[in-house]
Amino acid sequence: MKPFTFTLRQEPPQRVDLSALTPDRLAGKSLAEIEKIEIGTTRASAKVGDLFKLAEGDLKSVRYDGGSARFDRVGAKLLPGFSIHVDGDVGLELGRLAKGGVITVTGGAGAYAASGNEGAHIEIKGDAGEMLAGPLAGELAGMSGGRVVVRGKVGARAGDRLRRGILIIEGDAGDDLGARFIAGTIIALGQTSGRVGYLNKRGSIILAKRPELLPTYVDCGAHVFTFAGLFARALKADSAGAAALLSQKLHRYGGDTAVFGKGEILTPA
Amino acid sequence: MQGIVRNGVRIDDSFAEAFPMAATGLIVTAPTRKWANQAAATATGYATSVIGCDCEAGVDAELSEDETPDGRPGVRLLFFAFSAKGAEKALVNRVGQCILTCPGTALYSAFDGDLKIKVGDSMRQFGDKWQTSKAIDGRRFWRVPVMDGEFFVEGQVGVLKKCVGGGNLLVMGADWESTMRATEAGVNAIHAVPDAIMPFPGGIVRSGSKVGSQYKGMSASTNDAYCPTLKGVTKTALEPDIGCTLEIVIDGLTDDAVRQAMRAGLKAIIDLGPEKGAKRVGAGNYGGKLGPFHYHLKDLLP
Numbered sequence: 001m002k003p004f005t006f007t008l009r010q011e012p013p014q015r016v017d018l019s020a021l022t023p024d025r026l027a028g029k030s031l032a033e034i035e036k037i038e039i040g041t042t043r044a045s046a047k048v049g050d051l052f053k054l055a056e057g058d059l060k061s062v063r064y065d066g067g068s069a070r071f072d073r074v075g076a077k078l079l080p081g082f083s084i085h086v087d088g089d090v091g092l093e094l095g096r097l098a099k100g101g102v103i104t105v106t107g108g109a110g111a112y113a114a115s116g117n118e119g120a121h122i123e124i125k126g127d128a129g130e131m132l133a134g135p136l137a138g139e140l141a142g143m144s145g146g147r148v149v150v151r152g153k154v155g156a157r158a159g160d161r162l163r164r165g166i167l168i169i170e171g172d173a174g175d176d177l178g179a180r181f182i183a184g185t186i187i188a189l190g191q192t193s194g195r196v197g198y199l200n201k202r203g204s205i206i207l208a209k210r211p212e213l214l215p216t217y218v219d220c221g222a223h224v225f226t227f228a229g230l231f232a233r234a235l236k237a238d239s240a241g242a243a244a245l246l247s248q249k250l251h252r253y254g255g256d257t258a259v260f261g262k263g264e265i266l267t268p269a
Numbered sequence: 270m271q272g273i274v275r276n277g278v279r280i281d282d283s284f285a286e287a288f289p290m291a292a293t294g295l296i297v298t299a300p301t302r303k304w305a306n307q308a309a310a311t312a313t314g315y316a317t318s319v320i321g322c323d324c325e326a327g328v329d330a331e332l333s334e335d336e337t338p339d340g341r342p343g344v345r346l347l348f349f350a351f352s353a354k355g356a357e358k359a360l361v362n363r364v365g366q367c368i369l370t371c372p373g374t375a376l377y378s379a380f381d382g383d384l385k386i387k388v389g390d391s392m393r394q395f396g397d398k399w400q401t402s403k404a405i406d407g408r409r410f411w412r413v414p415v416m417d418g419e420f421f422v423e424g425q426v427g428v429l430k431k432c433v434g435g436g437n438l439l440v441m442g443a444d445w446e447s448t449m450r451a452t453e454a455g456v457n458a459i460h461a462v463p464d465a466i467m468p469f470p471g472g473i474v475r476s477g478s479k480v481g482s483q484y485k486g487m488s489a490s491t492n493d494a495y496c497p498t499l500k501g502v503t504k505t506a507l508e509p510d511i512g513c514t515l516e517i518v519i520d521g522l523t524d525d526a527v528r529q530a531m532r533a534g535l536k537a538i539i540d541l542g543p544e545k546g547a548k549r550v551g552a553g554n555y556g557g558k559l560g561p562f563h564y565h566l567k568d569l570l571p
Binding site for chain 2: 145
């Protein structure tokens with residue numbers, strides 16, 4: 001069956017909050033009712049019908065034909081079993097607190113993409129902004145499950161306070177990748193900079209290119225890790241580059257010894 | 270004795286009687302085939318009959334690098350016990366003694382099952398707080414630092430509650446050599462059947478038992494009706510041309526796995542013929558009192 005499609009008429013005149021347009025929240029509504037949903041974020045009214053042309057389809061998958069950097073909270077709190085596809089860019093907080101499901105974006109994403117994601121499989125074909133998978137101000141943990149793949153580069157503090165789940169960055173990462181990392185796995189194939197793994201408690205940061213490491217990371221030697229073999233197989237469909245990186249002998253740097261010291265940075269030996 | 274004859278081999282009009290068991294499956298991998306097999310042999314050692322030990326276990330299949338979760342050579346092991354609780358106790362002991370200790374190994378659950386038992390989740394404490402966990406695709410694993418690197422073990426392992434223990438074939442021939450030849454042919458054929466194991470040494474039991482004993486406190490004793498050296502002095506089940514009896518015992522994850530295993534074994538024994546192999550094939554039962562699964566030999570004939 002064809003997906004339920006929102007075709008963008010023109011660039012929205014203001015930022016819009018699309019968190020109301022997840023499959024479970026649209027279920028049981030008629031097209032006319034959906035067109036009347038208020039999605040504006042300013043005092044000037046913006047309704048679904050003003051911005052999108054709707055085409056009815058299977059509500060298990062929602063499709064946006066045309067995206068915009070003003071599309072905020074696409075796929076927020078998405079539930080397992082559903083999927084959202086955006087042909088274009090999205091704005092802030094893509095897939096925020098999503099519990100499951102699949103989100104794909106062919107363009108780029110703004111800041112806080114996958115923020116607090118709890119289980120969704122999110123793919124961003126372009127670049128992502130700052131605080132990828134990170135927490136909003138005041139939150140104690142960032143992403144707590146799921147898998148995020150960014151084909152382009154990401155902004156600063158990607159994986160901040162990451163608690164569980166897997167983050168794959170195929171391009172370069174901005175400053176302080178994996179800062180305040182709690183647990184989980186971050187894989188970066190491009191360049192990294194700044195304080196990589198600053199205050200990492202027990203997470204794994206796997207880097208294709210070794211940066212200047214913090215002095216609180218200590219050399220544990222080169223090893224063949226069984227878990228890396230398992231991850232290489234499980235991640236192959238998402239990222240051939242990540243799978244190739246994980247299939248190698250890896251040099252382990254334990255840290256951040258400024259905190260538990262149970263985390264690690266792994267780079268090709 | 271009345272019966273059916275196939276390729277010169279007499280088939281008893283009898284049935285094998287089996288009983289329900291709980292089963293759990295493990296995939297053990299290692300850097301080399303040798304060490305995967307070594308872990309398998311150690312972990313399934315002394316696991317022949319739940320009457321005398323904690324579980325019945327065996328190798329279900331050798332797995333190639335493409336078939337294992339981590340891309341290393343592996344084996345699929347099955348463990349059978351009377352209850353899920355019993356399976357958990359046996360498994361934790363055996364994994365702790367035989368797989369954690371075996372160089373290079375890693376351990377994964379072979380199937381989801383009806384319920385989960387803790388294996389890695391109890392084994393992790395060996396890491397003395399240096400262990401870390403990794404979760405992927407809804408499964409949790411533990412990385413336990415050990416002296417050759419890391420022991421990588423899945424937190425929980427699936428248990429299937431409705432499995433079958435005690436499928437069997439009684440292979441009877443003129444002497445030890447020919448009977449063994451037929452029995453080994455049967456065992457080899459059954460190895461190819463998935464989801465079924467033969468827990469006894471090399472898949473073969475020589476001490477088939479009967480219920481009860483003339484001694485107090487013995488719950489089982491030798492099956493004198495099938496002992497060739499007692500042919501003249503006891504109420505024997507053997508004809509004059511039978512000089513040796515060996516048994517194949519089969520545990521399976523499903524009723525159908527046991528049926529397919531018995532069918533494969535029976536065919537291999539019949540194909541060998543009575544000159545080189547067995548003259549007669551029977552099956553062990555207790556008149557239908559032991560368990561609900563009955564496998565009639567006449568239904569399994571090729």
